[in-house]
Amino acid sequence: MTRVLTKRDVEMANQEFHRRFADRYDEDNQHIGGPNFQRVHDDIHSALGNRPAGRLVDLGTGTGFMLRVCQDLCSELIGVDFTAEISRLVPEDLHARVLIENTERTSIEPASADLITAYSFLHHLFDLEPTLREAHRILRPGGALYAGMDPNKRFWDFLKTHQDARGNPIIERESRVVTRIEKVMEDEAGIEPEITAAAEYQKIVLGGFEPAALQQRLEAVGFVDVRVRHDWFFGEAFARSELGDAVADGIARHLSACLPATSHLFKYLTVFARKPC
Numbered sequence: 214m215t216r217v218l219t220k221r222d223v224e225m226a227n228q229e230f231h232r233r234f235a236d237r238y239d240e241d242n243q244h245i246g247g248p249n250f251q252r253v254h255d256d257i258h259s260a261l262g263n264r265p266a267g268r269l270v271d272l273g274t275g276t277g278f279m280l281r282v283c284q285d286l287c288s289e290l291i292g293v294d295f296t297a298e299i300s301r302l303v304p305e306d307l308h309a310r311v312l313i314e315n316t317e318r319t320s321i322e323p324a325s326a327d328l329i330t331a332y333s334f335l336h337h338l339f340d341l342e343p344t345l346r347e348a349h350r351i352l353r354p355g356g357a358l359y360a361g362m363d364p365n366k367r368f369w370d371f372l373k374t375h376q377d378a379r380g381n382p383i384i385e386r387e388s389r390v391v392t393r394i395e396k397v398m399e400d401e402a403g404i405e406p407e408i409t410a411a412a413e414y415q416k417i418v419l420g421g422f423e424p425a426a427l428q429q430r431l432e433a434v435g436f437v438d439v440r441v442r443h444d445w446f447f448g449e450a451f452a453r454s455e456l457g458d459a460v461a462d463g464i465a466r467h468l469s470a471c472l473p474a475t476s477h478l479f480k481y482l483t484v485f486a487r488k489p490c
């Protein structure tokens with residue numbers, strides 16, 4: 214019988230996973246560099262209304278990906294992460310303040326941040342609500358919230374029903390992160406499957422986020438102008454390398470235009486929201 218996980222299990226698994234994976238984190242995660250960096254930078258620029266901002270608070274900062282993305286957009290950078298071993302890898306030349314704290318209860322002053330980010334982070338939480346409430350508390354009225362690279366439950370469900378196409382490199386590649394990630398982490402980093410599963414609780418145990426339900430959860434804690442964007446269509450990395458960026462951009466635009474019918478073809482969700490003035 215599978216054991217029911219508690220909040221403490223999920224938090225301890227996160228610290229264990231990221232402590233052991235810290236030194237390999239940047240080289241193993243493609244979102245850190247390449248075209249994704251510019252894509253996220255453009256997102257933040259537009260979330261800020263194309264104006265420079267003051268304080269950024271990045272929740273679940275890890276090695277500081279979002280701090281790097283925002284360094285030319287925000288004058289003050291704060292990262293929050295409860296795993297000291299990964300946060301020590303935030304580059305010193307960013308002059309960021311890194312708080313080794315739980316994102317549910319930070320020491321940050323209320324209504325002090327212009328921007329809150331959470332990249333590849335929300336699905337690591339046992340429960341979203343306390344962290345979303347904390348984000349709402351520290352954001353100034355009118356400030357922006359941005360959360361990216363969280364799993365779309367519809368894609369995860371869809372891919373689980375298509376495990377029959379072995380030998381198809383596109384499906385193989387997608388399956389690697391969707392249905393086989395625990396095995397991959399065990400083989401490549403020696404991390405036990407139950408630790409990986411608990412660390413990515415909302416993704417591996419609960420199966421990802423329903424787009425409409427995610428929007429409602431943000432609205433329920435008081436965010437407004439909530440928009441959930443679908444990102445990374447099925448096989449997009451393959452399409453970009455084989456067909457080129459112009460064709461891949463066209464496919465993305467077309468599939469987005471066919472939403473919600475094509476929701477299951479997008480791997481990740483990106484959230485834009487605002488605290489009311």
Ligand SMILES: C[S@@+](CC[C@H](N)C(=O)[O-])C[C@H]1O[C@@H](n2cnc3c(N)ncnc32)[C@H](O)[C@@H]1O
Nearest residue numbers: 227231273274275278294295296315316332333
């Ligand atoms: C997948 S990493 C994401 C790192 C970074 N945002 C990025 O995009 O590369 C998730 C991070 O969240 C941290 N984390 C998980 N739950 C947390 C919590 N409740 N409070 C603070 N940090 C947490 C982990 O320690 C880990 O460094």
